[in-house]
Amino acid sequence: MAEAAIALRPPLIEGDKSIAQVTHDVCAPMEARPTALWWVALLISFSFLLLGAAAIAYQISVGVGTWGLNRTVGWAFDITNFVFWIGIGHAGTLISAILFLFRQRWRTSVNRAAEAMTIFAVMCAGIFPVIHTGRPWFAYWMFPYPNTRGSLWVNFRSPLVWDFFAISTYFTVSAMFWFIGMLPDLATIRDRATAKWRRRLAGLFSLGWNGSYRAWQRYEVVYLMLAGLGTPLVISVHTIVSWDFATAVLPGWHATIFPPYFVAGAIFSGMAMVLTLMIIARKLMRLEDYITLRHIDRMCKLVITTSGIVGLAYGTEFFTALYSGSSYEQFVFLNRALGPLFWGYWTMVGCNVFVPQLLWFRRVRAYVPAVFAICILVNVGMWFERFIIIVTSLSRDFIPANWFHYAPTRVEVATLLGSFGLFFTLFLLFCRFIPVIAVAEVKGVLKYGKPRLESAHE
Amino acid sequence: MSKRLLVGVFESEDDTLAAIRASRQRGFKVVDVYAPYAVHGVEEAMGLAPSRLPWVVFALGVLGGGLKVWFEFWTTAVDWPVNVGGKPFNSLPAFVPVTFEVMVLFAAVGAVLSFFFVCRLYPAKRAVLPVAGVTDNRFAVVLEETDSTFDPAEVGKMFEKLHAVQVDEQITGEVA
Numbered sequence: 001m002a003e004a005a006i007a008l009r010p011p012l013i014e015g016d017k018s019i020a021q022v023t024h025d026v027c028a029p030m031e032a033r034p035t036a037l038w039w040v041a042l043l044i045s046f047s048f049l050l051l052g053a054a055a056i057a058y059q060i061s062v063g064v065g066t067w068g069l070n071r072t073v074g075w076a077f078d079i080t081n082f083v084f085w086i087g088i089g090h091a092g093t094l095i096s097a098i099l100f101l102f103r104q105r106w107r108t109s110v111n112r113a114a115e116a117m118t119i120f121a122v123m124c125a126g127i128f129p130v131i132h133t134g135r136p137w138f139a140y141w142m143f144p145y146p147n148t149r150g151s152l153w154v155n156f157r158s159p160l161v162w163d164f165f166a167i168s169t170y171f172t173v174s175a176m177f178w179f180i181g182m183l184p185d186l187a188t189i190r191d192r193a194t195a196k197w198r199r200r201l202a203g204l205f206s207l208g209w210n211g212s213y214r215a216w217q218r219y220e221v222v223y224l225m226l227a228g229l230g231t232p233l234v235i236s237v238h239t240i241v242s243w244d245f246a247t248a249v250l251p252g253w254h255a256t257i258f259p260p261y262f263v264a265g266a267i268f269s270g271m272a273m274v275l276t277l278m279i280i281a282r283k284l285m286r287l288e289d290y291i292t293l294r295h296i297d298r299m300c301k302l303v304i305t306t307s308g309i310v311g312l313a314y315g316t317e318f319f320t321a322l323y324s325g326s327s328y329e330q331f332v333f334l335n336r337a338l339g340p341l342f343w344g345y346w347t348m349v350g351c352n353v354f355v356p357q358l359l360w361f362r363r364v365r366a367y368v369p370a371v372f373a374i375c376i377l378v379n380v381g382m383w384f385e386r387f388i389i390i391v392t393s394l395s396r397d398f399i400p401a402n403w404f405h406y407a408p409t410r411v412e413v414a415t416l417l418g419s420f421g422l423f424f425t426l427f428l429l430f431c432r433f434i435p436v437i438a439v440a441e442v443k444g445v446l447k448y449g450k451p452r453l454e455s456a457h458e
Numbered sequence: 459m460s461k462r463l464l465v466g467v468f469e470s471e472d473d474t475l476a477a478i479r480a481s482r483q484r485g486f487k488v489v490d491v492y493a494p495y496a497v498h499g500v501e502e503a504m505g506l507a508p509s510r511l512p513w514v515v516f517a518l519g520v521l522g523g524g525l526k527v528w529f530e531f532w533t534t535a536v537d538w539p540v541n542v543g544g545k546p547f548n549s550l551p552a553f554v555p556v557t558f559e560v561m562v563l564f565a566a567v568g569a570v571l572s573f574f575f576v577c578r579l580y581p582a583k584r585a586v587l588p589v590a591g592v593t594d595n596r597f598a599v600v601l602e603e604t605d606s607t608f609d610p611a612e613v614g615k616m617f618e619k620l621h622a623v624q625v626d627e628q629i630t631g632e633v634a
Contacts (some may be wrong), residue, residue, distance in 0.1 A: 006549045019494060019595035140584040144533060154531035155542055157552040165559040181568060184495070187585065188593045208583025211592040215489040215577040218500045221509040226566055229515075233562050240555055283508065443495040447471075 011440035012106050012445045015289040020444050023188055024437045025441075031194075034432060038282065045424035052418005056131060064134050066411045073109050073394045074403035077412040078128040079244075080386045081419060084269070086167070086241055087124035087262075087356050087382065089174070090234055091270025092118025094302075095228035096177060096319050100223075108441035110289045113281060114274050115178040116434070118424040122275075124173045124419040129163075131415075140366060151407035159243040166240040173233055177226045180219070183209050237450050238263045245389070252332035255320065261313035268306035268352070269382035272375040275299050277427065279372050281436055293366055300365040303378065309358035310385075314349060328398055336392045342404065351381025460629050462603040464610050465588050465615035467596055467624040474597040477620045478503040481601055486613065489600045492592040511576070516568045528559045542585065556613025558571040589626065596623075601625075 017025070059066045066341060092114040099107040132137045142164045144154045154161050186210035190202035207214065242262035245253040273416045275296065282291040321333040355377045357366045365371065398402050430436070468474045474497065481488055488504050527550075534540070535547035545552070574580065588598045599617075603610060614625040 021596050023494075024566045061605070113505055137571075144529075149506050152538060152540075155540070156530045156534055156556055157542055157545055157549050157625055159555075162555040162559075165556045172563060176566060180573075183579075184593065188494070191587070191590070191593045197479050201584070204582045206581035206585065208585045209579065209593070211492040211494060212499050213493060213504060214475040214596045215579070216493060218509050218511055218573055218577055221511045222569050226571045227514045229519075229562050229569075230564050232557075236555065243555075260485050266591045283504060284494070317484060338586055440495040444497070 002315055008174065010294065012109070012138060012294075013442060014289055014292050014293075017289065017446060019342070019446065020448070022437075022442050023192065023439055025191060025287070025290070026437045026439050027189060030189075030432060030435065031198075035284075037430065038315070038432070040430045043257070045421050046426060048421025049425050050418075050421070051414050051420055052416075052421050055414035055418055056127070057413050058249050059131060059186070059415070060136060064132065066409060068409045068412060070404050070409050072397070072402050073225075073391060075132060076387075076391050076394070076406050077408045077416070078132045080130040080383070081303065081416050082125050083241055083262075084383050085121045085128075085423075087238065087269045087386075088179055088273045088379075089121035089125070089268035090168075090238060090263070090266035090272060091274050092116075092121070093170075093174060093230050093234040094267050094270065095274065096181070096295065097227040097234065098398040100227045101231060105445050106213075106295055108277055108438055108445050109287075109292075109295055110274065110299075111441070112434075112438045113277060113430075113436050115174065115181065115279060116427065116430045117270075118174045119171070119178060119273060120423050120430075121270075122167065122174065124423050127415075127419060127422075137351065159240065159247050162240045167235045170233060170237045172213070173226065173230055177223075177230060177367075180222060180226065181441075183207065183219070184211070184432065185435045185438065189435070213401075224449055226314075238266045239379050241366040250393050250397060251326070251328040252336070252389065255317065257313060257316055257320065261317075264306050264309035264313065264383060265382060268303065268310050268427055270383070271299055271306060271378055272378035275303070275371060275375045275378070278414045279368055279375075279386065281431060285431060285436055287437060290442065293368075295369065297365045300359045300371060302376070304356050304359040306357075307352060311353035314353065332393055332396070335396055336388055339392065339396070341392055342387060344384050345392075348381050348388055349386040351377045352385060355381070461489075463628045463630060464579045464590075464601045464603055464608075464613055465624075465626040465628055466599045466601070466614075466620075466622045467589050467591075467626070468599065469596065469623055470621075471597065473621045474599060475499055475503055475615060477529065477599045480616060481599065481613075481618060485614075486608070487602045487604055490588075491600070492588055492596075492598040494593055494595060494597070497597075511569060511572060514572045515565045519561045519565035522568075523557050523561035525564075526560040527553060530556065531588035580617070588628070589624065 013022075067077065084289075095107050095109045100111075128140050133139055141163065142154060183206060186202050186206035188207050192198055193199040193202060197228040222293075239259040239262070240257035246255060246258040248254060278291050278296070278299075282288050320335050321329045324330070334340075353376055358370070358374060364374075391406050395406050468477060471493070473494065474491065478488055478500065480490060482503070482505065491500055491504060493500065525598055528551040530549055531550075534549070539547040541547075554630075587593070588600055589596060592598050601608075601613065610627055617625050
């Protein structure tokens with residue numbers, strides 16, 4: 001028998017859990033009182049959220065003039081943050097939809113949290129363009145509804161309108177995907193809850209789910225459909241985000257490489273953020289048996305793959321500029337690497353291309369603090385990537401007389417910090433009130449990598 | 459109309475699958491199977507017909523995409539044409555991204571709503587469980603006692619041989 005067992009793949013879930021144990025391990029931390037560490041983390045995040053709320057209230061009441069924009073650089077910090085947050089969200093859909101279609105069963109341990117991250121990141125992203133409209137109370141004008149101005153319709157040829165449709169569809173579909181995946185777990189919570197309010201609340205949202213196989217069969221079909229729709233959707237979303245730039249004629253933006261380059265960058269930064277959150281969550285919620293070193297190892301491999309794609313795109317951009325023979329195009333790229341924002345450019349290259357190379361080593365992938373540090377650096381690098389693309393192209397365009405420098409104001413920085421506050425506040429609340437691990441899915445992979453005979457009664 | 463049901467409760471997916479197969483082999487009517495997670499192979503064992511939801515999703519996707527192309531054409535080329543940078547009023551290629559998004563939106567929302575509809579799932583619905591624990595660690599196979607040839611004691615013994623931890627007889631008009 002020994003040889004047969006060796007030939008099997010290692011199990012996905014460690015600790016030889018029974019089905020009931022999985023329910024208990026995931027649900028018990030939610031039913032206990034929150035730890036002091038959780039409270040501290042929530043208070044810090046919430047303080048940042050309040051800072052952001054104050055900054056937003058101020059800039060809405062005073063106007064967008066509180067930002068560091070000028071006539072040359074017409075959008076900078078807000079669009080950087082928007083693209084950054086949307087990108088973060090994409091890894092959640094990669095894990096929940098694309099890895100599902102590829103039958104990567106290891107995703108079951110991380111997909112719930114990754115999808116939560118997607119939804120929260122899209123919420124953070126949505127703040128920035130809404131404020132940038134200048135009159136956010138008219139944000140609904142982006143929706144093509146019959147109005148008393150004509151009806152004057154929105155311009156369906158504009159990438160900004162495409163963006164509005166892409167982001168709102170993406171948010172809706174991600175939220176539904178998350179909820180459908182959660183349905184059986186909400187029923188589990190309902191049926192084991194002792195507190196009345198918890199049973200009521202879980203009863204309200206679990207929609208009377210009772211584990212009937214007639215429902216399970218359709219559930220599986222709907223889940224597959226949503227995954228199939230979510231996969232092209234996520235690619236379309238960041239493609240459209242990149243078109244916000246690529247359809248402009250500005251050197252450094254007007255490039256056909258943008259859609260794949262942006263999608264790969266989004267998954268790269270998002271995967272780093274998933275790893276960051278997972279490393280925190282597995283420690284905080286004691287889920288080391290579920291989110292194992294093997295999960296971290298696999299996500300690291302996705303990080304290094306996408307890092308390679310992003311690095312290739314950086315190189316290709318330079319080659320295209322050289323080969324184009326356009327002096328404007330060539331200038332933009334020399335200016336990025338050697339101009340006034342050279343430090344930002346090299347932070348980006350260093351964090352996105354050089355630092356992730358460490359992940360080639362198994363020892364690094366198995367050492368959690370190193371992975372954590374690399375992931376933070378990747379996110380710093382990816383934030384700088386968007387900043388560099390946007391600001392360098394705008395601040396030095398065709399006519400040197402137009403050139404002007406851009407620097408963010410305190411209000412803009414406070415808004416960015418506030419978006420991080422919102423993100424982590426929502427994530428911490430999620431850890432408390434919703435099972436962080438997809439219980440029903442993990443139960444289905446318990447047998448993975450175990451000899452069939454062991455589970456029988458003989 | 460009330461029904462007499464026999465519920466066999468199991469602890470593992472293999473036993474559940476064996477029980478479903480044994481019951482169907484002997485000609486019993488498997489009303490439903492309850493499981494804490496989607497067990498691979500149950501639908502084949504139960505002989506459930508494949509779900510028709512994909513067709514609903516496909517139809518709604520086509521409908522959403524079609525409506526959107528028409529709407530974009532009507533707003534930009536018919537109702538109030540606006541000259542934007544000299545582009546043609548009917549700029550079909552520029553309509554592609556939004557059409558795609560709306561198609562996905564229709565298909566996805568439609569998939570979820572029709573799933574809720576066919577499974578009769580709605581907020582605050584009272585869940586009817588055959589036995590406690592089917593959302594935790596128990597599997598239940600529910601048979602209908604269709605006629606007098608059905609011997610509950612004998613079928614119960616068959617379940618026990620297949621490692622059932624509990625066999626219940628229920629009279630109900632609700633389950634199934």
